[in-house]
Amino acid sequence: MILVIPPELVGQYRPQLEEMHRLRYRVFKERMDWDVNVQNGLEFDVYDTLAPTYFLALDDTGTVVGTWRLLPTTGPNMLRDTFADLLEGKAAPCHDDVWETSRFAVEAPDNPDGRTMVSTITRELFCGLVEYCLMQGIDEVVTVYDIRIARLLPQIGCDPRWQTARKRIGNTIALAGGFEISEAVLSSIRTAGNITQSVLVNLAALRRAA
Numbered sequence: 001m002i003l004v005i006p007p008e009l010v011g012q013y014r015p016q017l018e019e020m021h022r023l024r025y026r027v028f029k030e031r032m033d034w035d036v037n038v039q040n041g042l043e044f045d046v047y048d049t050l051a052p053t054y055f056l057a058l059d060d061t062g063t064v065v066g067t068w069r070l071l072p073t074t075g076p077n078m079l080r081d082t083f084a085d086l087l088e089g090k091a092a093p094c095h096d097d098v099w100e101t102s103r104f105a106v107e108a109p110d111n112p113d114g115r116t117m118v119s120t121i122t123r124e125l126f127c128g129l130v131e132y133c134l135m136q137g138i139d140e141v142v143t144v145y146d147i148r149i150a151r152l153l154p155q156i157g158c159d160p161r162w163q164t165a166r167k168r169i170g171n172t173i174a175l176a177g178g179f180e181i182s183e184a185v186l187s188s189i190r191t192a193g194n195i196t197q198s199v200l201v202n203l204a205a206l207r208r209a210a
Helices: 007-012 014-031 114-136 147-156 183-193 203-209
Strands: 002-005 053-058 064-072 098-106 140-146 167-169 172-180
Touching: 002 007, 002 014, 002 114, 007 014, 014 053, 014 064, 014 098, 053 114, 064 114, 098 114, 114 147, 114 183, 114 203, 140 147, 147 172, 147 183, 172 183
Parallel strands: 098 140
Antiparallel strands: 002 053, 053 064, 064 098, 140 172, 167 172
8 A cells, every 4th residue: 555645745644754764764774774864763865855755655554664755857856966977977857747766665574475575565666656657747757776676677567768877876786767657557567566456545635636
């Protein structure tokens, strides 16, 4: 289940957003040992101050177990302003119909079926992202991701429209890519994940706001 929190709904979901920042701390700092900004067990960065849209994956108890962030490429974004080296001198995408995703994080549960559960969370995050972008008229998303995610993309049913060469960034091998947003892509992700209906828990509210 994916809860989408656009800027106008942030006030309604502050506890869930705090839980999301704690999850990001556990994933990016404790598990991956990235050089990230941390305060009181919360991970956040400057892009969290720019009114992004958040995607929160919830388990059956309503606990946040995954997240993603969405920002327009017409403003500050990580590919253009933090990881521009990946573009090797090329201009970063900048268009009203092209948005950037960042801070993808999934927390593996402590049980023997952890790998299956993570795969389910990941598939639903991808599915929810495409669903929401279609509602908003977004044609493409760009993102910086590591080689672990790159290996998963064919299994998820989502291949990049374009991608950069791989480069080492800190302790991670990363690349950037652009991904088509279309009904065909949504269908591919749903088929690969055996998803038969919308994964968005607040779909009705989002449709009213669209």
